[in-house]
Amino acid sequence: MTAEASLRQHDAVVTRLRHFLDALASAAPDEQSGERLRHDLARWTEDLRRYAVPESRRYYGRSPTLASAGQATTPWYVVDEATPPERLAGRASFGTFFLGGRGAAHGGTIPLLFDELFGWLANSEGMPPSRTAYLTTNYRAVVGIGRPLTFTAWTDRVEGRKRFLRAELRDGDTVCAEADALFVTLRPGQP
Numbered sequence: 283m284t285a286e287a288s289l290r291q292h293d294a295v296v297t298r299l300r301h302f303l304d305a306l307a308s309a310a311p312d313e314q315s316g317e318r319l320r321h322d323l324a325r326w327t328e329d330l331r332r333y334a335v336p337e338s339r340r341y342y343g344r345s346p347t348l349a350s351a352g353q354a355t356t357p358w359y360v361v362d363e364a365t366p367p368e369r370l371a372g373r374a375s376f377g378t379f380f381l382g383g384r385g386a387a388h389g390g391t392i393p394l395l396f397d398e399l400f401g402w403l404a405n406s407e408g409m410p411p412s413r414t415a416y417l418t419t420n421y422r423a424v425v426g427i428g429r430p431l432t433f434t435a436w437t438d439r440v441e442g443r444k445r446f447l448r449a450e451l452r453d454g455d456t457v458c459a460e461a462d463a464l465f466v467t468l469r470p471g472q473p
């Protein structure tokens with residue numbers, strides 16, 4: 283299979299997995315269905331273990347051209363405009379898997395999305411690797427499950443190894459959450 287076909291296949295599997303996680307989070311299956319599901323998941327887990335590859339060869343969370351960089355464990359997002367390391371803009375939506383309560387996204391999943399966006403801004407091609415030193419989120423309005431959202435993330439300023447980043451998540455004209463973060467460029471030998 284070509285690399286492009288593998289990437290497409292990975293994208294299709296992750297989309298399926300995302301739907302599965304949303305369905306799982308919404309369901310209370312009966313005993314028989316629950317047992318069948320457990321059995322099927324165990325079989326697939328064993329099957330996949332045979333195909334384990336080193337981190338550098340994985341698609342999961344490492345494929346910037348795919349929705350959510352090819353992972354199902356962050357809220358769904360796509361980047362529509364990218365001028366890294368300056369700015370990213372795009373669309374996002376939190377599925378039922380990310381429910382906190384009363385129809386609103388879990389508070390911990392919103393910084394997860396921001397960290398992801400900042401990670402891509404601060405580690406874009408040609409840049410030395412960097413890690414989050416801090417990330418502050420202000421929750422301005424609830425993020426509704428299934429709502430179509432938009433985001434913008436941008437570099438505010440750079441001071442030596444320090445890159446200060448900001449982001450906004452909106453539902454229409456409403457700012458739901460804002461974040462600011464510091465990413466520090468790693469020194470040689472830092473993990």
Ligand SMILES: CCCCCCCCCCCCCC(=O)SCCNC(=O)CCNC(=O)[C@H](O)C(C)(C)COP(=O)(O)OP(=O)(O)OC[C@H]1O[C@@H](n2cnc3c(N)ncnc32)[C@H](O)[C@@H]1OP(=O)(O)O
Nearest residue numbers: 397398401402405411412413414415416444464466468469
């Ligand atoms: C990594 C590559 C990934 C590639 C995949 C891409 C996709 C990514 C997708 C998702 C990826 C998501 C990404 C993730 O989730 S990364 C995972 C989450 N982050 C971590 O695990 C980081 C853990 N911490 C560290 O490793 C170190 O503490 C770092 C490297 C951050 C700094 O330790 P280091 O020993 O190197 O630096 P330093 O102490 O000399 O400080 C240097 C300067 O920084 C200033 N400072 C430091 N900390 C803070 C602070 N908290 N508040 C304010 N300021 C702070 C400090 O005062 C100093 O300033 P100045 O005195 O020079 O002015």
